[in-house]
Amino acid sequence: MARTRLLFACLALAAPIVPATAQAVPLPASGLVLSVRPEMGTLSTTVLTCEPAGGPHKNAKQACADLIPVDGDFTRMEPAADAACTMELNTTKAKLRGKWRGKKVVFEQVYSNPCVMRVHTGKVFDF
Template sequence: MPRHSGGMARTRLLFACLALAAPIVPTTAQAAPLPASGLVLSVRPEMGSLSTTQLTCEPAGGLHKHAKEACDQLIPVEGDFRRLEDSGAICTMELNATKATLRGKWRNKKVDFQQVYSNPCVLRAFTGKVFDF
């Protein structure tokens, strides 16, 4: 019987040591990085020239002069600028059809969005800093 109780004592001691050692083991789990978002944006007014830039988000960067602000606007709408709300800016009734295009990857998902606005002012009113480059 002592032989059996000695084995149990060793088992209890082993479990006690493991319980104490568990908190000492460093955790190697890290938050998974956000998927890449790399976009090409272009604006083509009917009466004007084509403008194009590059934008990356999460983290914000690229050649876009307002990258952080543009990404801050695109993140809640999952990269679909057509879902942005009208800023309420007052624009003239000028007719200068302006096409906005956003293509690339948003969180590793292919995106290709286009919208035509009546003029560049209306474009900016509906898309904020996204197409302000």
């Protein structure tokens, strides 16, 4: 009988601890300002937030899905294997600034044209 009371007392003390430790730790905010400037075109700018995906970016969910596996590091993104672009010369600058999971990120790259940019950056700069 004393062992049963001791067991129930231990369970009662442990019960409040389990929910607190079982909760997921929220990830720091990810908010990015993106801009695209084609040589023959106009500057476009938008905001992308991830985890959860949102902001005015028209492909926010897909863009975040492209960034999450590489932890926001564009240099680790694989170009689309099944895409074909023309050899049009319309240099296009892609810029990204902001925070990814609480860390400052800056990315800037010039591509030969908008199609090549999208091949290398997925949906991130497709807004």
